[in-house]
Amino acid sequence: MKINFTLNSQNVSIEIEPNLRLLDLLRDRFNLTGTKEGCSIGECGACTVIMNSKAVNSCLILAGQCNGAEIITIEGMESDGKLHPLQENFLKSGAIQCGFCTPGMIMSAYALLIEKKNPTDEEIKEAIAGNLCRCTGYKQIIDAVSQSAKEIKINT
Amino acid sequence: MKKQQLHNNFNVVGKPAIRQDGYSKVTGKAKYADDYRFDGELYGVMIRTKASHALIKKIDYSELNENRFIKAIITADDIPGSKKVGPIKQDQPIFCADKIVTPGDVVAMLVGEDVKELRKLTELVKIDLEELPVLDDPQKALENDSILIHPDFKTNLITHYPLRKGNVEKGFKQCDEIIEQTYTTQLIEHAYIEPECVTAIPGEGNLKVKIIGSIQNPFTTRKVVASVLGYGLNEVEIIQAELGGSFGGKDDTMNILSARAAIAALKLNRPVKIKYEREESIIESYKRHPYILKYKVGFNKDGKLKAMKIDLLADGGAYSSMSSFVTWRSVVQATGPYEIKNVHTDVRVVYTNNPYTGAMRGFGSPQPIFAIESLMDEIAVKVSKTPFEIRKLNGFKQGSLTASGQKLTGHEVTLHKVLKKAVEVSSFDSKWNDYKKASGKKEGAKQSYINDSLILNKNDFINPDQFWRKGIGLALSYRGCSLGAEGIDAAASYVSIQPDGTVYLLSGLAENGQGMKTTFSIIAAEIFGISPDKIVYLEQNTSRIPDSGPTVASRATLMGGGATKNACEELKKRLIKLLVTIWKLKSGKDLVFVNNEIILRSKKSKRIEFGELIKQAYQQGINLATVGWYAGPKVHWEEETGHGSAYFTYVYGCQVAEVTVNIGTGEVYVNNIWAVHDAGKVINILGAEGQVYGGLTQGAGYALWEKISTHNGKIRENNFDQFLIPTSKDIDAIHPYFIEGKEKYGAWGGKSLGEPTLELTAAAIANAICIATGQRFYNLPINIEEMLLRRKLYPESLTRGSTS
Numbered sequence: 001m002k003i004n005f006t007l008n009s010q011n012v013s014i015e016i017e018p019n020l021r022l023l024d025l026l027r028d029r030f031n032l033t034g035t036k037e038g039c040s041i042g043e044c045g046a047c048t049v050i051m052n053s054k055a056v057n058s059c060l061i062l063a064g065q066c067n068g069a070e071i072i073t074i075e076g077m078e079s080d081g082k083l084h085p086l087q088e089n090f091l092k093s094g095a096i097q098c099g100f101c102t103p104g105m106i107m108s109a110y111a112l113l114i115e116k117k118n119p120t121d122e123e124i125k126e127a128i129a130g131n132l133c134r135c136t137g138y139k140q141i142i143d144a145v146s147q148s149a150k151e152i153k154i155n156t
Numbered sequence: 157m158k159k160q161q162l163h164n165n166f167n168v169v170g171k172p173a174i175r176q177d178g179y180s181k182v183t184g185k186a187k188y189a190d191d192y193r194f195d196g197e198l199y200g201v202m203i204r205t206k207a208s209h210a211l212i213k214k215i216d217y218s219e220l221n222e223n224r225f226i227k228a229i230i231t232a233d234d235i236p237g238s239k240k241v242g243p244i245k246q247d248q249p250i251f252c253a254d255k256i257v258t259p260g261d262v263v264a265m266l267v268g269e270d271v272k273e274l275r276k277l278t279e280l281v282k283i284d285l286e287e288l289p290v291l292d293d294p295q296k297a298l299e300n301d302s303i304l305i306h307p308d309f310k311t312n313l314i315t316h317y318p319l320r321k322g323n324v325e326k327g328f329k330q331c332d333e334i335i336e337q338t339y340t341t342q343l344i345e346h347a348y349i350e351p352e353c354v355t356a357i358p359g360e361g362n363l364k365v366k367i368i369g370s371i372q373n374p375f376t377t378r379k380v381v382a383s384v385l386g387y388g389l390n391e392v393e394i395i396q397a398e399l400g401g402s403f404g405g406k407d408d409t410m411n412i413l414s415a416r417a418a419i420a421a422l423k424l425n426r427p428v429k430i431k432y433e434r435e436e437s438i439i440e441s442y443k444r445h446p447y448i449l450k451y452k453v454g455f456n457k458d459g460k461l462k463a464m465k466i467d468l469l470a471d472g473g474a475y476s477s478m479s480s481f482v483t484w485r486s487v488v489q490a491t492g493p494y495e496i497k498n499v500h501t502d503v504r505v506v507y508t509n510n511p512y513t514g515a516m517r518g519f520g521s522p523q524p525i526f527a528i529e530s531l532m533d534e535i536a537v538k539v540s541k542t543p544f545e546i547r548k549l550n551g552f553k554q555g556s557l558t559a560s561g562q563k564l565t566g567h568e569v570t571l572h573k574v575l576k577k578a579v580e581v582s583s584f585d586s587k588w589n590d591y592k593k594a595s596g597k598k599e600g601a602k603q604s605y606i607n608d609s610l611i612l613n614k615n616d617f618i619n620p621d622q623f624w625r626k627g628i629g630l631a632l633s634y635r636g637c638s639l640g641a642e643g644i645d646a647a648a649s650y651v652s653i654q655p656d657g658t659v660y661l662l663s664g665l666a667e668n669g670q671g672m673k674t675t676f677s678i679i680a681a682e683i684f685g686i687s688p689d690k691i692v693y694l695e696q697n698t699s700r701i702p703d704s705g706p707t708v709a710s711r712a713t714l715m716g717g718g719a720t721k722n723a724c725e726e727l728k729k730r731l732i733k734l735l736v737t738i739w740k741l742k743s744g745k746d747l748v749f750v751n752n753e754i755i756l757r758s759k760k761s762k763r764i765e766f767g768e769l770i771k772q773a774y775q776q777g778i779n780l781a782t783v784g785w786y787a788g789p790k791v792h793w794e795e796e797t798g799h800g801s802a803y804f805t806y807v808y809g810c811q812v813a814e815v816t817v818n819i820g821t822g823e824v825y826v827n828n829i830w831a832v833h834d835a836g837k838v839i840n841i842l843g844a845e846g847q848v849y850g851g852l853t854q855g856a857g858y859a860l861w862e863k864i865s866t867h868n869g870k871i872r873e874n875n876f877d878q879f880l881i882p883t884s885k886d887i888d889a890i891h892p893y894f895i896e897g898k899e900k901y902g903a904w905g906g907k908s909l910g911e912p913t914l915e916l917t918a919a920a921i922a923n924a925i926c927i928a929t930g931q932r933f934y935n936l937p938i939n940i941e942e943m944l945l946r947r948k949l950y951p952e953s954l955t956r957g958s959t960s
């Protein structure tokens with residue numbers, strides 16, 4: 001089957017098999033390997049991308065469901081050579097160790113910031129509760145998201 | 157929390173710095189093992205049996221004959237060199253040929269282009285097995301009639317470490333009180349978020365094979381692959397892809413996967429990739445050793461420890477892996493950081509048919525620390541002292557003798573400093589007193605509920621909110637740095653200044669996510685007086701840098717940091733010599749390298765840009781590249797008596813945990829953990845704090861939730877829906893504090909932190925839970941089953957849960 005959708009602000013169209021997962025579509029067909037696979041059952045969040053402004057586990061979404069959708073991946077976060085405040089603050093807060101969870105974390109945080117301008121720490125924790133990180137203990141990630149929310153508010 | 161300021165005379169060291177690999181990681185550009193693609197690559201899929209222990213009678217591949225999806229079936233027959241490998245005993249087959257000893261065992265690998273098809277085809281292989289009795293209880297492993305897992309060794313004993321000091325029997329006779337107690341700890345999985353992945357590519361020219369993968373210890377992998385293929389070390393090249401977490405876990409498993417991929421790649425002359433799904437990662441990879449810990453301690457009325465008899469039994473599972481090293485750390489640390497005249501310790505690790513166990517962050521220390529720190533609190537109760545007082549009374553001081561008879565000198569013994577600081581910042585004593593008063597009381601509960609067991613009767617209804625109780629607990633440790641008498645301890649670091657003043661850096665140790673590249677860049681930046689972003693850390697490749705041993709034992713900062721510092725100082729010496737000539741100085745002692753310049757201290761107007769000096773050095777033909785080397789001093793160990801200078805230096809740490817427990821439902825919430833660590837000089841502050849947050853969180857998971865249960869050797873929790881690791885919502889606040897004890901080794905005395913952070917947390921939480929509930933729990937994890945039933949619900953069958 002053929003699907004059309006927006007991928008990181010570009011209109012794309014591609015022929016796919018009906019059982020293809022969104023995760024594989026991104027990694028194998030578009031070579032967007034920033035989206036990671038950690039569990040394949042919707043538990044770890046490493047594969048999180050934005051679909052129509054919501055964070056989804058791309059390992060649980062069929063590529064076919066993306067027809068007409070707007071998808072954003074980690075590769076779409078940097079614009080004109082400038083990092084998104086979330087990326088900037090992940091760097092500054094030390095929110096990265098091995099970095100395998102990082103793309104998924106940033107996408108979950110991004111979905112939160114689309115929805116809420118002033119998230120509390122509790123809301124941030126809730127938003128990333130489906131993203132497992134084995135390295136950081138989450139603290140510096142929560143700081144980075146909270147700081148980003150503040151900066152985005154000032155700049156908009 | 158206010159950020160802790162580390163006072164120092166450094167410009168870069170101890171200040172926040174952006175990670176070397178940060179940009180590529182936040183943009184998704186960082187390449188992990190599965191992000192590499194090669195033209196014509198094939199995939200390998202494993203064939204396992206359903207047995208835990210069985211003889212292989214016959215394997216019938218006939219249904220796969222002429223199958224168009226299969227390019228090759230790789231078995232033990234394809235191995236040109238060593239068929240079995242292992243760091244100490246070569247007991248682990250690359251492919252099993254005659255026997256299965258644990259469910260993770262692999263008999264063959266199907267290779268082809270389409271992974272999905274290959275996975276389906278594994279069902280068509282017919283394996284004829286003769287099942288053997290399954291040994292899944294380590295306590296039965298040494299019985300005379302026990303079946304032998306590896307009959308060649310004639311025993312299921314992997315290693316036994318005795319330690320004898322003084323005379324315990326006499327000691328017990330002379331003391332006022334004796335406590336005997338048994339503790340157990342569980343099997344857990346590392347749970348790196350990236351499952352194992354590796355690609356082997358046939359080499360060109362003299363290079364026989366190149367391997368890129370999620371590899372923790374590239375030099376160990378090279379050794380294994382070379383021996384399996386029968387090649388020289390210089391014919392095999394290992395490149396470490398960006399590593400998605402390891403925690404000790406991507407060593408043996410990755411060596412074997414690399415060897416399997418390499419065999420296939422060379423046979424088919426095409427790149428071969430192996431990528432594990434989470435389930436097979438958990439089934440095949442090694443784990444943390446479960447321990448049974450028996451302690452008998454004698455002490456006086458005042459709480460002074462007199463004698464301790466310790467008997468530890470670790471389950472090594474089906475292969476020996478790093479068991480002998482892991483349990484050696486246990487024998488050194490089993491008494492905790494306490495002065496005891498008479499000690500009698502035996503640590504044994506045995507083979508069973510359970511999943512095999514090996515290196516995992518903490519490495520044989522979290523288990524005894526849980527036991528000894530629980531025990532110290534029990535002793536405190538007996539002698540009416542606080543947890544602080546009992547540790548203060550017995551804790552190591554400068555010059556104390558350890559259980560192995562090593563005198564603690566040559567570095568600052570900061571045990572009492574970390575203890576005092578932790579108690580202060582957490583307001584330990586007052587909270588401990590308050591919480592103890594309310595401990596375990598169930599006011600407002602039905603009479604039937606107030607009994608020994610916390611579990612409710614059938615018709616009881618409780619309002620869970622009535623039963624929240626708070627608790628606070630502490631744990632204290634000393635930890636030997638680096639490998640100790642476990643092995644040769646040396647590391648290399650390559651530094652090369654380019655003509656424009658930028659710098660290449662590469663050490664023989666590996667970045668596992670912990671931030672080592674950044675730490676070493678900070679060291680180089682400090683010495684050259686340049687900004688860390690002028691330094692590019694090179695790709696980890698075994699062909700480019702001397703073998704520096706494994707990146708384990710929290711040794712990277714200490715050993716690699718020392719090597720990096722040596723290399724940079726050597727180059728700096730050459731630059732100073734040059735500048736002394738140019739400026740016609742008597743000596744270089746007044747030259748300061750700072751802010752991209754070199755300044756003459758006595759005459760501030762005299763200055764030169766770093767880049768300019770480098771240009772001149774190149775013009776003079778000065779060599780600005782070198783390999784720095786750092787070797788640890790000699791240590792020794794007597795195997796028969798357990799005497800010796802186990803490690804050349806130690807670190808000290810204390811953690812306090814504050815929890816809220818619902819004594820009606822068994823839920824535990826971790827409110828606060830204060831962590832005070834002496835890691836020596838803190839070089840990379842963001843990284844150090846990250847180690848604390850991450851290590852404590854793993855430690856809390858170990859205390860409360862994580863458990864791999866096995867039934868006849870088979871694993872139940874094979875994905876994250878059942879193996880529960882901490883999420884963002886499980887721990888409220890973590891407060892790191894650093895004490896920088898004086899140390900002569902390493903870079904300005906920068907020592908170890910990664911493992912010390914993890915080893916204490918479960919013990920501190922267990923002690924806090926005891927204050928909250930008024931009950932002591934002896935078995936990890938202290939999950940709801942443990943809390944309410946005081947036993948673990950082992951699975952009757954493996955079919956529970958959603959994924960198996």
Ligand code: FES
Nearest residue numbers: 038040042045059
């Ligand atoms: S891979 Fe999708 S949630 Fe884990």
Ligand code: FES
Nearest residue numbers: 098099101133135
């Ligand atoms: S940084 Fe390693 S899993 Fe999050």
